[in-house]
Amino acid sequence: MRISVFIFIVIMLAGCAKSSRYEAKYQLTPKEQDEIILTTIRYIGHLPKKGTHENKFEERFDHYYSQLAKDFTLDAYHKDADGYEYFMVSRVAPSLKVKKVATGVKMKRNQIGELEYYEEVFRTWKFEEEELRNKSLMLFSMMIREKDLAPYFPQNSGKEEYIEFPDLYVVYDVDDRVWKMKSQLSSND
Template identity: 60%
Template structure:
């Protein structure tokens, strides 16, 4: 009996070792703390709200550096993946609410050899959720985004009673040229930020 149990345990250990390792999106598995902060600082002028007297035309001016440096501290890098020359990441921030709630944004980005952003797209932005629900839904959507899967079943028009993605929707889309969410109307487009 003892030999049988020992053999069974040994077999389980061998099978466990042969199991393919699951990919993890934990930022700390891929990036140093400095690199994580660098991603937030590099993208905060796209992710964050404009400062007072700021516009999309002048938001990169040096006079707003302090504002954006402080604003980046409000964001948390929740997930990260790199593939096919692109970086994918999920960031969250606290959203106004009576309870502590956060929104998450899934981003696809490409930087050149100097670290300059050459492509930037906010693929989705979730509704505001309490943290456990934001993480569950945000990471599920992030995984689908990384794998190139269709996210439209999670748009508000298609998700029924369950909320997942607030933007994009039928009226609000992300413009990769202007690098911001825009509301498209019949006449023109206006910016959300």
């Protein structure tokens, strides 16, 4: 009995160590976490009233976005040797129970902190916190290793939900830095 309890504890600790390796709180200071969210909030956040993708950088929306940034938590972070930063944010989503969604992002900033590259790689379905943590950290780990996430897209994952977007119809447009219907991409080319 004691041996099985010991083995269980060792397995749990090993699992925690692996998942915590990318947790933002072990990688960045709170100030650095806030900086990443503030740098990207106009992409990851919802548009304000009277805001469009064309005008969302106007100064009149600064207060809205600074408040919206408080709704996001930087959950995971990794920087690779080529200078690409990978991070995952989550926020509470509308639901009867407390549920959250997570977004996995790949970006690169120049020497003064401006975005040179930005891509939202995935956005999860709404999950209760423990399920979100488990699924999103697994997806994040795959994302930073450039593994194929297609098996976790809605059309491929069967009854088990993981990724809401991209899917068969919606993809991320890296040039415009927005999610778009695939039909919108082909009509603009």
